[in-house]
Amino acid sequence: MSLWYIILIILSVIILFLLIFGLPRKKSTRSPNIEGLDRPEVAKAYDKMTDILPFRILRKKIISRIRKLNPSGRLIDAGCGPGNLIVQLAKEFPTLELIGMDISNEILERAKIRATKHERKIEFKEGSIENLPFPNEYANFIISTFSLHHWINPDRAFQEIYRVLKKEGIALIFDFRRDSRKFYYGFLTFVTKIVAPKALKNVNEPMGSLKSSYTPLEVQELVSKEQIKDITIKPMLAWMFVQINKH
Numbered sequence: 623m624s625l626w627y628i629i630l631i632i633l634s635v636i637i638l639f640l641l642i643f644g645l646p647r648k649k650s651t652r653s654p655n656i657e658g659l660d661r662p663e664v665a666k667a668y669d670k671m672t673d674i675l676p677f678r679i680l681r682k683k684i685i686s687r688i689r690k691l692n693p694s695g696r697l698i699d700a701g702c703g704p705g706n707l708i709v710q711l712a713k714e715f716p717t718l719e720l721i722g723m724d725i726s727n728e729i730l731e732r733a734k735i736r737a738t739k740h741e742r743k744i745e746f747k748e749g750s751i752e753n754l755p756f757p758n759e760y761a762n763f764i765i766s767t768f769s770l771h772h773w774i775n776p777d778r779a780f781q782e783i784y785r786v787l788k789k790e791g792i793a794l795i796f797d798f799r800r801d802s803r804k805f806y807y808g809f810l811t812f813v814t815k816i817v818a819p820k821a822l823k824n825v826n827e828p829m830g831s832l833k834s835s836y837t838p839l840e841v842q843e844l845v846s847k848e849q850i851k852d853i854t855i856k857p858m859l860a861w862m863f864v865q866i867n868k869h
């Protein structure tokens with residue numbers, strides 16, 4: 623490899639690093655966006671997109687976070703979408719009882735198809751996080767990824783999560799943070815305008831999700847309104863983990 627080639631690679635890495643970490647965070651007001659995953663063409667396009675590399679990397683991150691929390695018993699994936707995460711969890715945690723739930727029947731059907739390709743049994747339930755179709759203290763673990771920004775009544779959703787969690791249970795919510803560094807706004811504009819399938823472009827996704835997400839501070843305020851005492855928010859580059867422990 624020539625010296626110039628090595629210098630070019632080093633310079634590109636430095637520029638990328640400066641772009642990611644050097645640009646300031648975006649300050650904007652929240653614009654809710656219901657992208658309509660219950661529409662067949664949107665559900666199909668989202669299902670396809672979740673198989674691409676950035677989604678897989680994020681799922682790995684989420685799974686490694688779940689592993690650190692040592693889950694056992696019954697886990698609910700609330701807003702499970704096309705089921706990529708829950709199917710992966712079935713492989714990684716063979717003793718967990720797994721339930722995927724989602725408000726959209728269209729996307730749940732896709733999750734069921736994905737799950738049938740695997741040997742582990744996964745239960746699926748249609749319902750809203752704002753009125754969870756489970757009794758009190760039913761789950762040891764509730765995970766929810768990229769769904770929080772869709773919830774019409776997040777106060778109610780957090781109450782429901784807390785109600786359904788068993789004592790000593792944990793809820794882990796992962797979502798975009800709207801105050802991401804500007805690099806990610808640029809990146810998601812590119813993905814939305816150029817890379818995303820047409821059905822997603824038409825509903826301004828994934829950019830719409832970023833714009834309709836919350837900031838860590840807003841989530842802290844939302845959860846504090848409820849009787850939830852033990853909450854930890856881990857803000858990251860363009861996303862955040864919200865962990866609720868029930869005692």
Ligand SMILES: C[S@@+](CC[C@H](N)C(=O)[O-])C[C@H]1O[C@@H](n2cnc3c(N)ncnc32)[C@H](O)[C@@H]1O
Binds near residue numbers: 701706
């Ligand atoms: C962007 S998708 C994320 C899907 C999946 N969790 C993932 O990480 O790929 C958001 C999901 O949340 C679901 N959703 C939106 N509002 C909901 C609610 N109130 N209750 C349950 N699911 C909801 C949508 O139907 C959709 O499947």
